[in-house]
Amino acid sequence: MPSDLHSTLLTWYQLHKRKLPWRGESDPYRILVSEVLLQQTRVEQAIPYYQRFLQQFPTLEDLARADQEAVLKAWQGCGYYARARNLHKLAHKIISGSQHLPRSSSELQALPGIGPYTAAAVASIAFGEPVAAADGNVRRVLSRWNAWENPNPKQVQEAADTLMAELVYWGGSVNTSDGSLPGDWNQALMELGATVCTPQNPGCRVCPAARFCQGKTRPERYPATRARKQKGLEVVALVLQGPKGVHLELRQGRVLGGLWGFPMEEGPGALGRLLARFGLDSAEPVGTVRHNFTHRKLHIQVYQAHWEARENPKNRPLSRLDRKILELIRAGQSRLL
Ligand code: SF4
Known part of the structure; x- marks a missing residue:
């Protein structure tokens, strides 16, 4: 069955694969950027970010030389900013060392922000290593092929990795004669999951x-x-603004660290703590914003107050959450922002 399955799927892939800017790319750095983007961003949304990022940082060296703030600005709106910070760190590490991305998935995994899936995808697509890359799409396809009933995501991932390891070996060895590589096999499965074996219908x-x-x-x-x-x-978020701009703070932490945003506090007494931080007695309620992170559903009450602030939000990388707050404020008073 495997050779039949491989030739059927690889033929289908060659005929039906979508035209995407990273398809057929041979530069490992560009392949890496596409895979990092696709870790948590849908293909259609990732395309403009891919193009903009590579226009600004066409090589690993350009990326290593850039300021982190410029890197985050290029990533602005794409979410999961740790990806951009890690790509930047990775570029530094490579440029100050060997100057080249390592070729094996095990060495790639030692780099910042590169997990087993991304390492396998880059190693198989860029360097032809016969290593399996099982993303969410591939796990879904394999679950359906085998009618797996197990609801434990960790065990499904392990089963998918084991099966993919066997299948990619077949894919890599059976089809090298027609020019197909393990990367084609991995991408054929991902493409099937993304375009035919979709979650619904x-x-x-x-x-x-x-x-x-x-x-x-x-x-x-x-x-x-x-x-x-x-x-x-x-x-609670507090928008402090005056005739010359708004007040923004540099965010810390894993999720939004390195981005800029409006002062915020969470939990009971949040507004009081915010007002105390800026020596204010009161602030005017503006409205509410909702924003979801992977494990968190935020309900944000937005307040505004006058303040001699000078930041122009256009000049700083802002998260999607802060841009929602900005839009709420803009809707109420377009004069300042
Ligand atoms: S699309 Fe249908 S037939 Fe094809 S792999 Fe998915 S579940 Fe199976």
Whole structure:
């Protein structure tokens, strides 16, 4: 079965793959940037960021020389900013050492922000290493092929990794004669998951892998899932503004560190603590903003007050959350912002 499955899927991939700016790319740095973007960003949304990022930082050396703030500005709006900070660190590390990205997935994994999946994707696509890359799309496809009932995501990942390791070996060895590489096989599976074997309404009728698939009668049952709980959080944001601009603070921490934003506090007494920080007696309520992070649902009450502030928000990298606050303020008074 594997050689049949491989030739069917690889032929389908060559005929039906989407035209994407990183397809056919041979520069490992560019492949790396695309894979880092695709870690948490959908393809359509990632394309303009990919183009803009590489226009600004066309080589690893350009990226290493840039200020972190410029890197975050180029990433602004894409979310999961640790990716941009880690790419920047990675560029520094490479340029101050060997000058080249390592070729094996095990060495790539030692670099900042590169997990097993990204390392495998880059090593297989850029350097032809026969190593399996199982992202969420691939896990879904494999769960359906095998009708896996297990709802434990860790165990499904392990099973997918094991199966992919066997399949990529076949894919890499069987098809080298026609020019296909392990990277093609990995991408063929990802492409099937992204365009045919989608989470909802999978296209089983047109699927090239239907005859190998045990889950095709009830595909949406796989992979079995457990509901993920998002914790709600009450937050207060204070927009301090004057004729010359607004007050922004440099954010710290893993999620938004390195970006700039409006002063915020969470939990009981948040407004009082914010006012005390700036020596204010009161602030005017403006409205509310909702924003979801992976595990957090933020409900943000926005207040504004007069302040001799000088920052122009256009000059700083802001998170999507802070841009929502800015839009709320702009909707109320476009004069200053
Ligand atoms: S037959 Fe349906 S469930 Fe199976 S791989 Fe194809 S699209 Fe997915």
